Amino acid sequence: xxxxxxxxxxxxxxxxxxxxxxxxxxxxxxxxxxxxxxxxxxxxxxxxxxxxxxxxxxxxxxxxxxxxxxxxxxxxxxxxxxxxxxxxxxxxxxxxxxxxxxxxxxxxxxxxxxxxxxxxxxxxxxxxxxxxxxxxxxxxxxxxxxxxxxxxxxxxxx
Amino acid sequence: xxxxxxxxxxxxxxxxxxxxxxxxxxxxxxxxxxxxxxxxxxxxxxxxxxxxxxxxxxxxxxxxxxxxxxxxxxxxxxxxxxxxxxxxxxxxxxxxxxxxxxxxxxxxxxxxxxxxxxxxxxxxxxxxxxxxxxxxxxxxxxxxxxxxxxxxxxxxxx
Amino acid sequence: xxxxxxxxxxxxxxxxxxxxxxxxxxxxxxxxxxxxxxxxxxxxxxxxxxxxxxxxxxxxxxxxxxxxxxxxxxxxxxxxxxxxxxxxxxxxxxxxxxxxxxxxxxxxxxxxxxxxxxxxxxxxxxxxxxxxxxxxxxxxxxxxxxxxxxxxxxxxxx
Numbered sequence: 001x002x003x004x005x006x007x008x009x010x011x012x013x014x015x016x017x018x019x020x021x022x023x024x025x026x027x028x029x030x031x032x033x034x035x036x037x038x039x040x041x042x043x044x045x046x047x048x049x050x051x052x053x054x055x056x057x058x059x060x061x062x063x064x065x066x067x068x069x070x071x072x073x074x075x076x077x078x079x080x081x082x083x084x085x086x087x088x089x090x091x092x093x094x095x096x097x098x099x100x101x102x103x104x105x106x107x108x109x110x111x112x113x114x115x116x117x118x119x120x121x122x123x124x125x126x127x128x129x130x131x132x133x134x135x136x137x138x139x140x141x142x143x144x145x146x147x148x149x150x151x152x153x154x155x156x157x158x
Numbered sequence: 159x160x161x162x163x164x165x166x167x168x169x170x171x172x173x174x175x176x177x178x179x180x181x182x183x184x185x186x187x188x189x190x191x192x193x194x195x196x197x198x199x200x201x202x203x204x205x206x207x208x209x210x211x212x213x214x215x216x217x218x219x220x221x222x223x224x225x226x227x228x229x230x231x232x233x234x235x236x237x238x239x240x241x242x243x244x245x246x247x248x249x250x251x252x253x254x255x256x257x258x259x260x261x262x263x264x265x266x267x268x269x270x271x272x273x274x275x276x277x278x279x280x281x282x283x284x285x286x287x288x289x290x291x292x293x294x295x296x297x298x299x300x301x302x303x304x305x306x307x308x309x310x311x312x313x314x315x316x
Numbered sequence: 317x318x319x320x321x322x323x324x325x326x327x328x329x330x331x332x333x334x335x336x337x338x339x340x341x342x343x344x345x346x347x348x349x350x351x352x353x354x355x356x357x358x359x360x361x362x363x364x365x366x367x368x369x370x371x372x373x374x375x376x377x378x379x380x381x382x383x384x385x386x387x388x389x390x391x392x393x394x395x396x397x398x399x400x401x402x403x404x405x406x407x408x409x410x411x412x413x414x415x416x417x418x419x420x421x422x423x424x425x426x427x428x429x430x431x432x433x434x435x436x437x438x439x440x441x442x443x444x445x446x447x448x449x450x451x452x453x454x455x456x457x458x459x460x461x462x463x464x465x466x467x468x469x470x471x472x473x474x
C-alpha cells in the first residue's frame with residue numbers, strides 16, 4: 001500500500017508527462033484501461049522533465065549492462081508516471097501480470113535479463129507479491145528514437 | 159457504427175482471405191476468440207487478392223518511412239478482413255486494447271512510430287474513441303517472408 | 317484430456333525445473349496465474365535435466381530450419397513443465413490463446429513460421445481444438461544466453 005510513499009522513501013520521484021520529440025505524432029494511449037485491466041504502451045526511459053533519458057543507443061555497444069539496468073529502472077518510473085496520471089492512485093494496481101522487456105542491442109548481446117531486471121527489481125520492491133509478473137526480456141534490432149530499452153506491460157486494477 | 163460503410167466512404171475495401179505462400183504451413187488461427195476478446199495473430203500487408211503486398215524488405219533501406227506507413231495501413235485492412243471473417247460484423251468490436259507493431263528494419267532505424275501510425279490512424283479513423291489502444295512500435299531483425307511490417311493486436315468484442 | 321498420458325504415448329517427457337545459469341538472476345514468475353488465465357514468461361529450449369538446450373545461436377546461421385523447429389518443440393515441453401509445476405495438472409488448460417514466437421536470426425532470415433511450427437504442432441497434437449491459438453513468429457536481433465528460440469504465451473485455465 002501507499003506506493004508513492006515507498007517511492008519517496010526510496011528517494012525516487014515520478015517524471016513529468018512524457019515530452020514527445022518535435023515532429024513526432026503518437027496517436028495512441030499510454031495506458032488503456034478496460035474491464036479491470038490496464039494495457040500499458042511501450043515506455044522508454046525519461047528524465048525528470050519528461051524528455052527521453054539517455055544514454056541512447058545499444059546496450060553492449062553504447063551502454064554497459066549496468067547502464068542498461070538503470071535505463072530499465074527509469075522505464076519503470078516512466079510507466080508508473082503514466083499509470084498515476086491515468087488511475088489517480090498507484091495503489092489501485094492489484095497485480096502485475098505481464099512484462100515484455102525489449103533491449104536495443106547488437107546481434108551478439110545475450111544479457112537481456114540482467115538489463116530488464118532494473119525494471120523488475122523496482123516493481124517488486126514497490127509491490128512485493130502483487131508485483132510478481134510473467135516476463136520476456138529480448139533483443140531488438142532497433143527502438144524508437146534510438147532508446148536503449150522499451151517495455152510494455154499489463155496490470156490488473158481495482 | 160457501420161464500420162464497413164465508413165471503409166467504403168474512405169474508398170477502402172477489405173482484401174480476400176490471406177493466401178499462404180506455396181509450401182508454407184501456418185497451423186494457427188488468424189483470430190482466436192475467447193471470453194469477450196479476440197486475440198489477433200501477427201498480420202502483414204496484403205494485396206486485394208490476398209497475396210502478400212510489397213514492397214518487401216526493411217524500412218529505411220528498401221522502403222521509405224512513407225512506404226512503411228502505407229504498409230502498416232494495409233496491415234490494418236488485412237486484420238479487419240480476418241476479423242470480418244471471424245466475427246461476421248466489424249461493429250462487434252467494442253474496444254481496441256493492445257497493438258504490437260513490428261517493423262522490419264536496419265539497426266540504425268529509429269522511426270518505428272511514424273511507420274506504425276499507418277495502422278493506428280486507420281483504426282482511429284474508423285473506430286474513434288473505441289479505437290484508442292495501447293501500443294508498442296519496435297524494430298525487428300527480420301520478419302516472415304521478408305514483410306516490411308507485422309502487427310498483432312487484441313480487441314474486446316460483444 | 318489426460319495430456320500427460322498423451323505426452324508419454326508420443327514418447328515425450330517434461331524436463332526438470334529450469335536451471336538458471338550461474339550468476340543470473342531471474343526475478344519473475346515463469347507462470348503468473350490471475351483470474352482464470354495463466355501468463356507464461358518467455359521460455360527457451362531445455363534439456364531433460366533443466367539446463368538450456370543447444371544448439372545455441374541464430375537460426376539460418378548456426379542452426380538449420382529443422383534444428384530451429386526442434387528447438388521450438390523443446391520450448392513447448394519447457395513451458396508445459398512450468399505449467400505442470402504451477403497448475404498441478406495440464407488438463408486444467410482449457411484454451412491456448414496467444415503465442416508470441418521469437419526466433420534468434422540474421423537480418424536476411426525469413427522462415428520464422430517454419431521454426432515456430434515446432435511449438436504449434438506440439439500444442440495442437442496434445443490439445444486439439446483447445447490448442448488453437450493466435451500467433452506471431454518474428455525475428456529477433458538477439459536472445460538471452462544466445463538461445464535460438466524464445467516463446468511467450470497466454471492460456472485460459474479452469
